[in-house]
Amino acid sequence: MAAPYPPKPIRIWVTPPGPNPWKAVFLFEELGLNYELKPFRFDDVKKKPFIDVNPNGRTPAIEDPNTNLTLWESGAIYQYVIEVYDKENRLAYDSFHERHLCNQWLHFQMSGQGPYWGQAGWFQHLHHEKIPSAVERYCNEIRRVLGVIERVLADKPADAQWLVGNKMTFADMAWLPWNFRLSEVMLLSWDEVWEGLPHVRAWHEKMAALPSWQRCIEIRGRLMEAQGLQWNGVPKGIETFTEYEKKIAEGEDTTALQH
Template sequence: MLDLYYAPTPNGQKLRLYLEEAGLPYRLVPVSLSRGEQFDPAFLRIAPNNKIPALLDHEPADGGAPLPMFESGAMLLYLAEKTGFGLPARARARQEAVQWLFWQMAGLGPMAGQAGYFRVYAPEPVPFAIERYTRELARLYGVLDRHLADRDWIAGEYSIADIACYPWIVPHAAHGQALAAFPDLRRWFEAIATRPATRRAYQGVEDVYAVRGAPVQA
């Protein structure tokens, strides 16, 4: 059994989407960011950086004590290596999936998060920041759009790279991006949206970028 410490941010949705795709049994442990539950000492023992998601694997691969994990990319890689789902078997495709996972963690997620903050949540408009992060996010959308021009999935087959990137594209409108400008990215996005696991992972989930006052940094 896996405990997923969760709030419905894009990073939280990455793990929920993976668990639904892999068909793994898990228990959602809600963490209210607005109430500061991410600073609770019990949570910090699992996630010392006070961010969600966090994971507690009660049946780790080494057979030892329950394994706590933080950092969503590390969790995706761990689960894929443990279960065999989400990492291509071919070495080159596997490396491609890992590279794009790191691209999401280092680029797409942080830039989308900043665009979302300054466009939706900043107490006062900061035009320079809005323009800077919206423009950089458009550049990153373009990188992914060009990469998808001759393939259905980021690493050639559906993988943790797709699962990591998709939740950060979901709030594209709030982030100032029009998918019509990125036709191959839009095709990929729509294909993931129709997957049964995606529908399960997003059922009843509120878009945190559509509701002013909800937490966005996680």
């Protein structure tokens, strides 16, 4: 039996509902790295011990005892893991142009996907009042950003339907966890989500079928159930995220509301 790599497991702090923690776990799973999950409730992201790990109080964050580095922000975690633990360039390139192009797409994911997808989900499901113009704006931005990827993929050969070069890289993988939730974010059927985006759909579904991603979904499901969470991350027994935040601020134990 092969020795674990790296020798000491890397701790990944996760709150189960959001996409970004699974962005990190997906990379660890695909590379087959030695890691341990530290799952905890969203109620505690601004409390010790996690606030000492990430002063911004958001997951994911990692603690790597092999290098004595603690790191937060999913994009920074991606770049670190690729540099330190993907020595064979399974999910990256060592060539100059491709290396920088991968980072370009990663930064576009962080600036162009995460904020717009997140705001669309917020105004669609979690805001205390319905603001149709806000929902429309962010859903239009989702379409615009996906349209950028569609044009890029459509111009590539059939055997190279990836953002950079002719193989899946971390630049592709970073997009999957947020795209995986588009049906619920936009309140559309899966076919409606991908209307006019055949290349993006095929690209997404190739990654969604990977065993590494399927393991992520299975782990996430178990953690969501263990924490008594609804699909949107709000505990069972609480109707809105605003109500959830209020109860957290008041110090109420929301676990009692799950039953």
